[in-house]
Each structure stands twice: as structure tokens, then as C-alpha cells.
Amino acid sequence: MKTFGYAAQSTTSPLAPFTFERRALRANDVAMDILYCGVCHSDLHTARNDWGWTTYPVVPGHEIVGRVTQVGPDVTRYKVGDHVAVGCMVDSCMHCDQCRKGEEQLCREGMTGTYSGVDRITKEPTHGGYSKHLVVREEFVLRVPDALDLSRVAPLLCAGITTYSPLRTWNVGPGSRVAVIGLGGLGHMAVKLAAGLGADVTVISRSPDKKADALSLGADHLLLSTDDKAMAGAASHFDLIIDTVPVKHDLNAYLPLLDVDGTLVIVGQVGPMAEYNTVPLLLGRRRVAGSPIGGIRETQEMLDFCAKKNILPECEMIRMDEINGAYDRMERSDVRYRFVIDMASLDTPKA
Structure with missing residues (x-):
């Protein structure tokens, strides 16, 4: 699937429009249109390779809210039209002791990051939510409770x-x-x-x-x-x-x-x-x-708890083309308290 987003090409380059391929749908995959993506300090660190493990080009974004557009034949939990979310990881080995007890973030073989990771099957780099579409295995997709405001859910997936x-x-x-x-x-x-x-x-x-x-x-x-x-x-x-x-x-x-x-x-x-x-x-x-992030089960528990208690982050909505300015402001702590990108603002690249 051809898609597009914003990527960093090096430690010093600003994020800019980028066209790339999402993998073809596997039997246990969920495809979605991305509606909103939170902006995390980890995105900035990764774009600038502050931690030394970035692979370029990289499309950041691991606080993702979307709408299901297609499901593989083995998918049972989601259907087209469902509002769903994806956080900081998109895969793990699923068979080690940590994965079996719902602690996929602590996978003995290493969980697969939503961006700047490596697909466990194709060995291709993973790209995140500063993009129009996403394909993720079913087990790493979360259900967004109806009671939550979709435009403010994204930062819950990391923060x-x-x-x-x-x-x-x-x-x-x-x-x-x-x-x-x-x-x-x-x-x-x-x-x-x-x-x-x-x-x-x-x-x-x-x-x-x-x-x-x-x-x-x-x-x-x-x-x-x-x-x-x-x-x-x-x-x-x-x-x-x-x-x-x-x-x-x-x-x-x-x-x-x-x-x-x-x-x-x-x-x-x-x-x-x-x-x-x-x-x-x-x-x-x-x-x-x-403490890192939680596992998938705990993350779903958190979303359900937030829906029950009406807990949502304080957000400032931005356009996709405002991301570099948002990074600058984030470095100055000039945000109360999280940026969220309205992905409807991501324009189709000109032919």
C-alpha cells in the first residue's frame, strides 16, 4: 500500500513530506486510516538520533488513533469502521514468558517499535503515525472506548x-x-x-x-x-x-x-x-x-479506566505542516501539555 507522511532524513534535517510503502495486509493484520497522532518527546529524540539507534528515513509517531479500513481473514476483534489505537509497539515474539503474561513491552527478544524498529518478518524498517495509513497485527491494536473524545485520546497511548x-x-x-x-x-x-x-x-x-x-x-x-x-x-x-x-x-x-x-x-x-x-x-x-510503557492488556485497561473516569490529556491541536515548529516549542517546554496532529491536515502529495 502506497502512503505518505512526514519523515526525518538525517539528524539535522527538518521533517518533510515523504512517500513510502506500507506492507500488504497479512491474515492477522488490521489496516487503518490515521485520524490523530500525538507528538511525544521520544519522537523528537528519535528524529535527531539523540539515543543513537535511529534508522533513517524515519516517520515518527507512536500515539495513534485511527479508523479501521480493512482486516485480514484471521482477524476476529475488529471490523471496518471501528475506532482503534496503536501505541509504542507493533509486535513482539508472543511466546516468551513476558509476552505470555501480557508484558509484551518486556519481550525477551525485544518488542518491535512502532517506528525505527524492524519488521519481524520482512526485516523492513517500521514507520510511525505521522502518516495517512497504518498496518498492524491485530494483537497490538487497541479499542478506543466510545466515551472518549477521539481528538484527545492519542497521548494516552504513550504519556x-x-x-x-x-x-x-x-x-x-x-x-x-x-x-x-x-x-x-x-x-x-x-x-x-x-x-x-x-x-x-x-x-x-x-x-x-x-x-x-x-x-x-x-x-x-x-x-x-x-x-x-x-x-x-x-x-x-x-x-x-x-x-x-x-x-x-x-x-x-x-x-x-x-x-x-x-x-x-x-x-x-x-x-x-x-x-x-x-x-x-x-x-x-x-x-x-x-518503568517503561505497559503491555497491551494494561494499555487497554488504562483506556477503559480513562473512559470510566473521563480522564483525557490537555492537548493543543496542530497541522501536520506545523510539526517542526512544534518540536522547537517542545524543546522550550512551550506546550500545555501535549501536541496532537490532526491528520486530516496531511495533504496528498502533488503528482
């Missing part, structure tokens, strides 16, 4: 599940005390989801200007990390801290805030961290952990 998964892993619920470091695309979803699960939620920020936003998103408190007295008063207070900061940073100020057996889970930074002191970990049996 949503990236923050929902640790909340579920560490059994957050009524009575849990959760802190969120950073109030960007990931952080604002962590606040909404933790509040939806019934936790007492605190946003940790360097700026008092974030208080109104934090409270409006569902937080109960703002803790100023620049206020030494307030930080000392919050010692041993939290069961879980979700750290969404996307750059190298220092954890030393935050570790004493954990209660005994508390966990600080990193979901933002991919790469080196500043050196930290182990004394608070040893003396309080505290831990530092990491």
Missing part, C-alpha cells in the same frame, strides 16, 4: 500508559500518597491518573507558579523543591514518587521524601543520571526503579 503502568505496578489506590516531579506531558497525566485512582497527589516543582495548574489537574498539594523547610517537613511522606524529568538530574533532594519501602520510579530520563547518595535508600529501605 498515559507510561504513567499508568507504575501506578498499577505499585498498587496505587485510595490512601496512597503519590508525588509527581515535573508537570509536563508525562507529569500532567501522572497527576490525573493518580487522582483518578484515589491517591493523595502532590506535585513537586521549583516554581510556585505551577500551583494553580497542579490543583486544576487534580493534585491536592504543591511542594516547592526550592523551599528547604517545606522539603524537610515532607520527609518520609510518600509511598511513590513518579519522576517525569526528561533530562539528567539529581535525585538527592527527593529520596528522603519516600516513606519506608517507598519507591521513586523514573519514567522521564532515558540515559545517565547524576550521582546520588545511597544513605536514604539503605536507612529507609527505599528504592529507585524504572
